[in-house]
Amino acid sequence: MSNNLKSEGAVTIKIDQDYINDVQTPTLFIAQTIIHEAIHANMYLAIYNHVNGNLSNIPDVDDFPAIYEEYRVLNNWQHEFMADHYIGLIAQGLQEVHPRLNDQIFIDDLVNSYPDLTLEAFYTNLAWIGLNGTQSQTTYLSNPDNLANYSICYEAAKSNSTKTPNCN
Numbered sequence: 001m002s003n004n005l006k007s008e009g010a011v012t013i014k015i016d017q018d019y020i021n022d023v024q025t026p027t028l029f030i031a032q033t034i035i036h037e038a039i040h041a042n043m044y045l046a047i048y049n050h051v052n053g054n055l056s057n058i059p060d061v062d063d064f065p066a067i068y069e070e071y072r073v074l075n076n077w078q079h080e081f082m083a084d085h086y087i088g089l090i091a092q093g094l095q096e097v098h099p100r101l102n103d104q105i106f107i108d109d110l111v112n113s114y115p116d117l118t119l120e121a122f123y124t125n126l127a128w129i130g131l132n133g134t135q136s137q138t139t140y141l142s143n144p145d146n147l148a149n150y151s152i153c154y155e156a157a158k159s160n161s162t163k164t165p166n167c168n
Helices: 016-019 026-049 065-074 078-085 087-101 104-113 117-127 135-141 145-158
Strands: 002-005 011-014
Touching: 011 026, 011 078, 016 026, 026 078, 026 087, 026 117, 065 104, 078 087, 078 135, 087 104, 087 117, 104 117, 104 145, 135 145
Parallel strands: none
Antiparallel strands: 002 011
16 A cells, blocks of 8 residues: 655555455455545645645644644654544544445444444454554553454454455
8 A cells, every 4th residue: 555645736545456355355454444545645635735835635633734743753654643643533434434345244243242342442443453553552552451452353354344355
């Protein structure tokens, strides 16, 4: 997966077709990847606009320019920023799109199979996928309950989400 910002402000997102078409890749993970990459694209556009003095499409985060400067010097800064400010948005997007992924039986079974886990918690845990090594994820997973729930949610989605993508 990659993002690329062109000089005219257009962002291209490329997602590995082998990943998408692999029968081991659940459609819920593909949806999570698309949301994740779209946020990267939005960040590239926000930076482009910020650097060029355009205040449109700046993330709705208090004092984006100052936060950008704080993160800019960090390696992997976009993931740090995403982990700190976008987990809720990713989780919400997953919860909205999941019923459209031919997973209704899995969604219904989640409540029965994991009675101590809310749907919101399930999607929040999946929102952390792709943010490995960030300070926020490390802090989140340092809580044993969060670590256990993350593992449960990841494995549940991996085992039970549909695996019938065929994107060309």
